[in-house]
């Protein structure tokens with residue numbers, strides 16, 4: 001199944017996902033902070049399945065919308081634009097970039113819960129936060145490839161998790177359902193599973209090793 005996917009953020013991850021989604025046959029509407037004109041070179045490179053839009057247009061392009069911007073900027077996106085959408089949250093917390101966020105500093109919220117609290121009318125699914133942008137193309141392999149890279153998917157809505165897992169699989173990775181948004185701390189920044197290439201078996205070991213109350 002192909003669909004139109006909105007992408008808010010056209011940086012490392014946004015452009016890598018736009019490439020992967022269009023190669024898989026989806027259409028994308030991609031946006032950034034500087035406006036559609038700044039995206040002309042990227043959409044030319046991506047081809048006819050890609051369109052540049054405003055953030056509002058990307059938010060309303062289809063049922064799936066990737067939000068992939070510095071976490072500190074998430075609260076600046078009007079949340080009602082995402083009402084009723086499945087928001088794919090790729091974001092990680094880097095205080096030096098994002099500023100201090102008290103609920104993340106004391107780990108009373110996961111980053112995904114923080115994003116979901118803002119987009120209260122959307123269904124948030126955490127995905128693509130623990131793979132470096134370049135690896136989205138470099139590590140992709142067809143379904144059934146032995147020792148394929150695995151990526152975690154977390155969410156509180158089973159149907160939305162299923163939908164995003166299918167997308168993860170379609171663009172080249174085994175999708176592992178990790179539980180709800182509250183469980184996604186196991187793959188946040190600086191946890192054992194964060195970053196390197198791991199198969200599903202290896203990733204399960206890394207998740208088990210994760211510790212919640214770490215030094216930031």
Ligand SMILES: NC(=O)c1ccc[n+]([C@@H]2O[C@H](COP(=O)([O-])OP(=O)(O)OC[C@H]3O[C@@H](n4cnc5c(N)ncnc54)[C@H](OP(=O)(O)O)[C@@H]3O)[C@@H](O)[C@H]2O)c1
Pocket residue numbers: 008009010011012013014031032033034035055068069070071073076077090091092093128129130131132133134
């Ligand atoms: N880099 C990685 O390998 C990686 C891997 C996994 C997850 N992540 C996470 O994914 C997110 C994106 O990372 P990235 O490396 O792709 O970031 P990036 O290269 O710095 O790109 C950020 C994008 O967000 C846009 N943006 C910033 N504020 C915005 C706003 N208020 N409204 C609309 N767009 C806005 C920027 O617009 P302009 O282009 O106009 O400046 C830019 O296109 C981060 O939370 C990061 O921690 C990154």
